[in-house]
Amino acid sequence: MKSRLVSEVDGLRTFVLVMDKEDEAVExxxxFSREHRVTGAGLTGVGACRDATLGYFDAERKEYLDIPVGGQSEVLSLxxxxxxxxGRPALHAHVVLGHRDGSTAGGHLQRLTVWPTLELVITETPAHLRKRVDPDVGLALIALDATDGPGGS
Known part of the structure; x- marks a missing residue:
């Protein structure tokens, strides 16, 4: 994987990551987030993969149910x-994968093996838009009361 810091404005950074063949995207x-101390950011990506495991969040069980996706797919949207x-980065991403016949599969990104590339943009968010993991729900949610920010009350 290659990465580059492409912008830093008022302490907020934007990175571009280009993953290589066989990279496991979530790992x-x-x-990367741990190494660069990214604990609040948005991310987008496109590329392709040779297999993946997506997830569907079961609200009653408070866990993801696996959706295995085998074979080559286009990462249409991440x-x-x-x-x-x-203090540790927690990734929460959704992905839509496109298949040869035009059908799609979508869900929470749990595992994805890159083939041949995955291009990502990571943009840090200001402190007043940071997410925190809600232990009652089991998901990262925007915590508007975590810090004061513009327009906060």
Whole structure:
């Protein structure tokens, strides 16, 4: 994986990541976020993969049910965020994968093996838009009361 800091304005950074063949996207993103101390950011991406595991959040069980996706797919859309979970980055991303016949599969990104590339943009968010993991729900949610910010009350 290659990465580059492409912008830094008022302490908020924007990175571009280009993943290589066989990179496991979730592992790479989590390691990158930890290494660069990214604990609040949005992310987008496009590319392709040779297999993936997506998830569907079961609200009653408060856990993701696996959706295995085998074979080559286009990453049509990857969007999500990186939140703070007790000082550690927590990735929450959704992905839509396109298949050869034009059908799609979508869900929470749990695992994705890149083939041949995955291009991502990570943009840090200001402190007043940071997410925190809500233990009652089990998901990262925007915590408007976590810090004061513009327009906050």
């Amino acid at each position: 790479r993103l989590t390691a 969007i999500g965020d990186i939140a703070d979970d007790d």
